[in-house]
Amino acid sequence: MSKVSNSNSTYLLSSSNQQLNSDWQSIQTIQHTIPLIYNKISIFQKDNSNMLKNTLINNCISNSPPKSKMAMPEKKVTISDYQVLDTLGKGSCGFVKLARRKSDGKNVIIKYVVKSLVLDGCWTREDNVKIPTEIHILKYITENFPHPYVLRLLNTWEDNYYYYLEFDSQNxxxxxxxxxxxxxxxxxxxxxxxxxxxxxxxxxxxxxxxxxxxxxxxxxxxxxxxxxxxxxxxxxxxxxxxxxxxxxxxxxxxxxxxxxxxxxxxxxxxxxxxxxxxxxxxxxxxxxxxxxxxxxxxxxxxxxxxxxxxxxxxxxxxxxxxxxxxxxxxxxxxxxxxxxxxxxxxxxxxxxxxxxSNEEIENNKENEIKKIEKIEIIKKEEMDKDNSISKVHSEEEEDITEMDNISVEILTPMENEKEIESIKLEEDDNELTSTTLNEELIKKLDLHSVVSEECDVRSDSTLVD
The missing domain is CATH 1.10.510.10 (Transferase(Phosphotransferase) domain 1)
Known part of the structure; x- marks a missing residue:
């Protein structure tokens, strides 16, 4: 764009000179206007020269490493950055898949947390940001107090349907x-x-x-x-x-x-x-x-x-x-x-x-307790009031760009609905889930009428036959 502008301005200057030479007689009749014309031409040429200079400087800067405050934001992670290989299991509010990162070919575990199925009392708010408590705690542990015997979170992101949690895949x-x-x-x-x-x-x-x-x-x-x-x-x-x-x-x-x-x-x-x-x-x-x-x-x-x-x-x-x-x-x-x-x-x-170490944990514990005290546990009803969950389905047609972030190789919107319904309907024959049990507790604090289902029992014993 800058080169074109410079060429056009040069053409204008050349055209003006040709016109002045061909019509010299006419110019002599308006001698009082010549100083004004030349002043304007001079100013225009000077401005054009500054523009060219600034363009060259900007081009030079753009080829240099950007300053930290001018750094471009990292590319937003989406599920389309992964190739899903297998489904590993389902839970009360989501499912887990084995996937391969397309960027480096590394196998990882991705947990899909269905937003609409996160249990009441399992939402956290800190600094007005609301996320499932599971994500907040995993980030807190990973960033502050990691441990070899505790799950480590690699990455997390979200779309209209799910929160995604990425973990290491191990034998x-x-x-x-x-x-x-x-x-x-x-x-x-x-x-x-x-x-x-x-x-x-x-x-x-x-x-x-x-x-x-x-x-x-x-x-x-x-x-x-x-x-x-x-x-x-x-x-x-x-x-x-x-x-x-x-x-x-x-x-x-x-x-x-x-x-x-x-x-x-x-x-x-x-x-x-x-x-x-x-x-x-x-x-x-x-x-x-x-x-x-x-x-x-x-x-x-x-x-x-x-x-x-x-x-x-x-x-x-x-x-x-x-x-x-x-x-x-x-x-x-x-x-x-x-x-x-x-x-x-x-x-x-x-x-x-x-x-x-335990010593370091104790040294930092007082400060961390103060941070935890600021964290609020919020109810699902409040999330619904903020329209962060209840409008997901109505936004499907309005916000096609957001829905495009869901890779078609994973689940289409219709498949998402079927997957969520299957999680709601799927009950383990051997135990009551936290969702169904909470519903019964809300109805009446009398479990004796709803606990006829058996707990997990194996016929084989480990150390004793």
Whole structure:
């Protein structure tokens, strides 16, 4: 554009000179106007020269590395940047897929969280930004207190239908499959794996986070027998003096006070779930067959494998949540005394700065607690009022550009609707989901009429036939 302008101005100057030469006689008759004409030509030529100079300078600057404040924003990530390879599973508010990054060919795990299915009480607001608590907590852990035994978030983005969470893809198997495949044949194997799970939960509790859905399906076992706690869809921040009033998680692992509709503290719920988990690892099945039994019955042991494991399970499965041990008392239980230092040592990971020691956590804890206190838990009704969810479907036709961000190789809008409906209708035959259980709790705080479905029970036991 600048070269064209310069050429045109030169042409104008040349044309003016030719006209002045051919009509010299005429110009002599208007000598009083000549100074004005030449002044205008001179000014125009000067302005044109400055424009050319500025253009050259700008071109030079544009070829130089941009300054940080002038840097262009990074390209917005969309699901079309990934090639979906397989569906790995479904949950109460989304599904998980294996995908390959098109940019570098790396395989990753992508969790799709359906916006309209995020549970009530699982939304967080900080600085007027509203996102699912799961995303806020995962970002908080990854950026401030990463741990080798806790899931690490790589990236997150959203479109009209979903929040997307990207994680590393590793060679691992979930604890559910390990138990079903009878991978643990000795108490020593169970002890080592369980101790590492407790180390991960201890890390969460020390930074004021409760998981609220600890179960075998949410524990991954790597090839080297290290663990990873996953699925933070029910997780929450613990605030002093505040109790929870919403059930989140899995019925078969929920504590009696939670299923009874009482307000509850988060950490004792995690301790109860750990007790159920240890029982399942040792005996191969859940100690309770129905939710009624969880509320009313004491845990029964087919045999006592060892006095240490029996004592620890009895303590964690105490029906009085005030008498359950805290996570530090669990990890210091005498049952773990014969573990080697190597088994207790948390491995170093090149991707995770392990310098976040307990000492550093304690030093930063006061500041972090202040940040957590500012975080608000908001209800789903408020999200609907802000039209962040309720207008998704009405905007499909109006905002085609946004909908184009959903890759057609993943799901079309119609397929999105079918996928969401299938998640709503799909109920596990062996357990009540947090969604259905919450609905019953809202109707009436009497679970005895709605807990006839059995909890997860396996016919095969792990250490005891």
């Amino acid at each position: 691992c198997i979930d604890l559910f499959e390990c138990i079903d495949n009878r991978r643990f044949t000795t108490e020593a194997q169970v002890k080592k794996i369980f101790y590492r799970i407790v180390q991960g939960v201890q890390h969460l509790h020390h930074i004021n986070i409760v998981h609220r859905d600890i179960k075998d399906e949410n524990i991954l076992i790597r090839d080297d027998d290290t663990v990873e706690i996953i699925d933070f869809g029910s997780s929450a921040y613990v605030k002093e003096g505040k109790k929870f009033d919403k059930f989140c998680g899995t019925g078969g692992y929920a504590a009696p006070e939670v299923l009874s509709g009482q307000k509850y503290d988060g950490p004792p719920q995690d301790i109860w779930s750990l007790g159920i988990l240890l029982y399942t690892m040792i005996y191969g099945s859940n100690p309770f067959r129905t939710l009624d039994q969880i509320i009313t019955s004491e845990v029964q042991f087919p045999v006592i494998v060892s006095s240490g494991s029996h004592d620890l399970m009895c303590r964690m499965l105490n029906r009085d949540f005030q008498k359950r041990p805290n996570i530090d008392e669990v990890i210091n239980h005498s049952w773990f005394n014969d573990l080697t230092e190597e088994d207790k040592q948390i491995p170093k990971n090149t991707n995770i700065p392990i310098e976040n």
